[in-house]
Amino acid sequence: MGKIVAGIGTSHVPSIGVAYDKGQQKSEAWSPLFDAYEPVQKWLSEIKPDVAIITYNDHGCDFFFDKYPTFAIGAADKYPIGDEGFGMRQLPPVPGDTAFSWHLINELVYNEFDITVCQELKMEHGFLVPMNLCFSQEPSWPLKFVPLAVNVIQHPLPTAARCFKLGRAIRNAVEDYNDDFTVAIFGTGGMSHQLSGERFGYLNSEFDEWFLDQIEGDPSALISMTHQELMERAGVEAVELIMWLVMRGAMSDQVERIHRNYYVPMTTGMGLITLENVVP
Amino acid sequence: MSQQLDPDRKIEGSYIFTGPMSQKGYALNKLGASLVSDDARASFKADEDSYMERFELTETQKKLIRDRNWIGCVKGGANIYFLYKITSVFGDSLYKLGAKQAGMSYEEFLRTRKISGAT
Numbered sequence: 498m499g500k501i502v503a504g505i506g507t508s509h510v511p512s513i514g515v516a517y518d519k520g521q522q523k524s525e526a527w528s529p530l531f532d533a534y535e536p537v538q539k540w541l542s543e544i545k546p547d548v549a550i551i552t553y554n555d556h557g558c559d560f561f562f563d564k565y566p567t568f569a570i571g572a573a574d575k576y577p578i579g580d581e582g583f584g585m586r587q588l589p590p591v592p593g594d595t596a597f598s599w600h601l602i603n604e605l606v607y608n609e610f611d612i613t614v615c616q617e618l619k620m621e622h623g624f625l626v627p628m629n630l631c632f633s634q635e636p637s638w639p640l641k642f643v644p645l646a647v648n649v650i651q652h653p654l655p656t657a658a659r660c661f662k663l664g665r666a667i668r669n670a671v672e673d674y675n676d677d678f679t680v681a682i683f684g685t686g687g688m689s690h691q692l693s694g695e696r697f698g699y700l701n702s703e704f705d706e707w708f709l710d711q712i713e714g715d716p717s718a719l720i721s722m723t724h725q726e727l728m729e730r731a732g733v734e735a736v737e738l739i740m741w742l743v744m745r746g747a748m749s750d751q752v753e754r755i756h757r758n759y760y761v762p763m764t765t766g767m768g769l770i771t772l773e774n775v776v777p
Numbered sequence: 778m779s780q781q782l783d784p785d786r787k788i789e790g791s792y793i794f795t796g797p798m799s800q801k802g803y804a805l806n807k808l809g810a811s812l813v814s815d816d817a818r819a820s821f822k823a824d825e826d827s828y829m830e831r832f833e834l835t836e837t838q839k840k841l842i843r844d845r846n847w848i849g850c851v852k853g854g855a856n857i858y859f860l861y862k863i864t865s866v867f868g869d870s871l872y873k874l875g876a877k878q879a880g881m882s883y884e885e886f887l888r889t890r891k892i893s894g895a896t
């Protein structure tokens with residue numbers, strides 16, 4: 498049976514990708530963020546997961562409102578880098594694992610998750626920033642990836658509870674897979690921030706710290722939270738935090754927290770949490 | 778039905794991107810979505826009007842873009858991530874777009890932030 502060996506919640510703020518490309522990891526403004534990921538990279542290089550499932554959202558790089566999937570999963574050997582409207586980042590294509598993707602897709606659909614299957618999918622900051630933060634591409638990416646895109650921009654969005662259940666179904670699918678196959682699962686986005694409207698710049702660090710506590714210890718209050726409440730308390734675009742619940746749903750009830758960080762330099766609370774399962 | 782949005786609890790200064798908003802702003806968002814190559818951005822910049830002709834924008838929508846009225850676009854159903862691709866062509870990065878929506882100068886806005894070097 499396969500196993501989930503790491504659960505990671507992390508922000509995917511686009512400016513992190515720009516700082517990464519400019520090599521500003523050690524600058525005064527950015528080191529409080531990048532330094533926190535160094536032990537995470539080390540931890541992941543010791544655990545050596547075969548695949549990372551990255552739960553993220555597309556920000557108008559590949560999906561448009563002519564057809565907008567609630568949940569979409571990639572099934573390709575590689576995923577090219579997309580242009581999000583600001584030029585193409587100079588990164589190699591992201592390696593995929595089609596055999597595992599199709600296994601996951603089969604299991605999820607037969608467990609009543611009606612997902613969209615993508616044999617071509619362009620990667621963008623929602624996916625690439627977490628990948629840049631947590632893995633080193635030198636000399637080449639050390640594992641393969643499965644992108645899992647969630648609609649968090651055009652309401653109605655999937656509920657937080659639905660995201661959590663999707664995580665549960667992902668865990669079952671992983672456990673049904675080949676022996677010794679190991680998976681890291683990511684929930685990305687947030688934390689508190691608002692980009693649209695006169696309320697631009699709204700932040701709630703107290704909420705973010707509470708969210709980090711709950712995602713670790715007891716996610717029940719997060720699972721039952723409505724989009725309305727999440728947007729009121731954390732900002733309209735912070736509703737994407739529901740994606741962290743996919744990750745949490747894939748973990749066991751009891752988890753051990755390995756890393757945690759919070760940094761809020763500009764308009765977005767940049768959070769990080771890493772978890773391992775506690776097997777009873 | 779589990780109600781996720783409460784229309785009676787309006788969030789001040791916020792415009793939730795629902796189905797009707799997405800329908801209303803469709804042409805604006807489609808224009809934004811098209812700006813994902815150097816060529817497209819260059820031709821939009823070179824001749825806004827003829828570029829807009831390709832997307833069946835209403836006169837009102839064209840005027841919003843000509844006036845760089847970004848908050849008007851948001852109220853008119855432009856999704857922030859697609860609008861951002863439009864404003865970037867005119868030099869309004871995410872934080873400048875934000876400051877304009879909030880009715881502040883970019884410098885004023887930066888003073889409200891902790892580490893304004895982390896842009």
Ligand SMILES: [Fe+2]
Nearest residue numbers: 554623686737
């Ligand atoms: Fe996002």
